[in-house]
Amino acid sequence: MNSFWQKLPKPFLALAPMKDVTDAAYRRLIAQVGKPDIMWSEFVSADGLYHTREIKKIPDSENPLMRDLQFAQIERPIVAQLFSSKPSMMAYASELVARLGFDGIDINMGCPDRSVEKQGAGAALIKEPELAVALIKAAKEGVSHTQHSIPVSVKTRTGYTKETLNEWIPTLLSAEPAALTIHLRTRKELSDVPAHWELVESIVKLRDSINPNTLVLGNGDVQCATDALQKAKETGADGIMIGEAVFGNPWVFLGRIRNETPPQERLAALIALAYYFEELTPQKHFQILKKHIKAFVCGFDGATELRAKLMKATNATQLAHIASENTISVCHI
Numbered sequence: 034m035n036s037f038w039q040k041l042p043k044p045f046l047a048l049a050p051m052k053d054v055t056d057a058a059y060r061r062l063i064a065q066v067g068k069p070d071i072m073w074s075e076f077v078s079a080d081g082l083y084h085t086r087e088i089k090k091i092p093d094s095e096n097p098l099m100r101d102l103q104f105a106q107i108e109r110p111i112v113a114q115l116f117s118s119k120p121s122m123m124a125y126a127s128e129l130v131a132r133l134g135f136d137g138i139d140i141n142m143g144c145p146d147r148s149v150e151k152q153g154a155g156a157a158l159i160k161e162p163e164l165a166v167a168l169i170k171a172a173k174e175g176v177s178h179t180q181h182s183i184p185v186s187v188k189t190r191t192g193y194t195k196e197t198l199n200e201w202i203p204t205l206l207s208a209e210p211a212a213l214t215i216h217l218r219t220r221k222e223l224s225d226v227p228a229h230w231e232l233v234e235s236i237v238k239l240r241d242s243i244n245p246n247t248l249v250l251g252n253g254d255v256q257c258a259t260d261a262l263q264k265a266k267e268t269g270a271d272g273i274m275i276g277e278a279v280f281g282n283p284w285v286f287l288g289r290i291r292n293e294t295p296p297q298e299r300l301a302a303l304i305a306l307a308y309y310f311e312e313l314t315p316q317k318h319f320q321i322l323k324k325h326i327k328a329f330v331c332g333f334d335g336a337t338e339l340r341a342k343l344m345k346a347t348n349a350t351q352l353a354h355i356a357s358e359n360t361i362s363v364c365h366i
């Protein structure tokens with residue numbers, strides 16, 4: 034299938050899905066200040082979408098969980114990430130996502146969160162290869178009920194308790210996903226060890242021999258665009274996904290490293306983010322923004338004091354007010 038994946042530059046840079054971080058508000062900001070080649074939504078529970086609709090007896094359009102599936106044109110190409118262990122739920126949610134106009138669907142097969150794994154989803158699927166393949170097929174089938182033939186990809190890890198790429202990657206490739214993103218650690222390793230970038234070359238070789246059409250993205254510990262491009266060159270990955278390095282640094286895809294952006298510009302971006310947050314994610318508590326305040330306001334003289342004041346804000350207007358009252362000290366740094 035000829036999709037947006039084939040039109041991406043090589044190597045390409047991707048924004049990682051991060052629950053309560055890369056939501057509609059932060060993606061809007063990133064798209065405006067320094068867009069990557071492709072973006073992911075936060076992950077959304079396919080079962081949650083279905084059951085909320087059934088319990089409340091409402092049409093999909095009134096489902097409150099659909100708020101996590103909103104996006105703007107400037108974010109394109111954008112992929113919606115889903116999780117489930119039930120093919121019927123995956124088919125339902127994939128059809129929904131295709132109808133919403135997303136450019137692609139990604140299935141999460143790497144999340145180590147207990148609540149996700151308890152459902153048999155996320156990283157638990159690494160232990161259930163047949164089910165993993167069935168989920169990819171179900172997503173494709175769901176999409177086929179619409180006129181939007183969008184591609185299906187997978188994000189996973191190198192194995193569960195140990196690295197099992199030689200079995201796991203061919204299994205996934207047998208279902209012909211458009212792309213595979215590999216977070217270069219096992220489930221057991223969580224994020225406690227450095228990502229195993231040395232494994233990418235062998236993943237690319239497996240891909241070349243089994244299904245050359247599937248794109249390979251590497252993920253883990255990438256600090257900036259320069260680092261990403263270097264890693265792509267060294268390993269042969271088609272694309273590189275960046276996650277935590279976007280905390281406080283929506284300019285990461287422009288090549289800026291954290292704290293390189295002047296404090297004034299960072300504050301302005303934080304305030305813009307707070308307003309987007311209120312406008313686009315009214316279902317989320319303002320408390321969620323605090324991790325952004327910590328990440329944006331650090332590494333300059335006076336940052337600790339200013340951060341403590343900003344943390345007291347309970348809405349975007351208050352945040353802007355506190356920032357403007359303290360602008361002079363920041364200006365003179």
Ligand SMILES: Cc1cc2nc3c(=O)[nH]c(=O)nc-3n(C[C@H](O)[C@H](O)[C@H](O)COP(=O)(O)O)c2cc1C
Binds near residue numbers: 143252
């Ligand atoms: C706060 C947070 C939320 C995350 N949420 C998701 C998610 O919704 N879906 C997913 O596939 N991975 C999720 N991840 C994992 C990241 O996408 C990425 O694989 C991981 O952080 C490693 O990449 P990095 O070193 O560039 O951050 C999350 C990570 C963090 C830190």
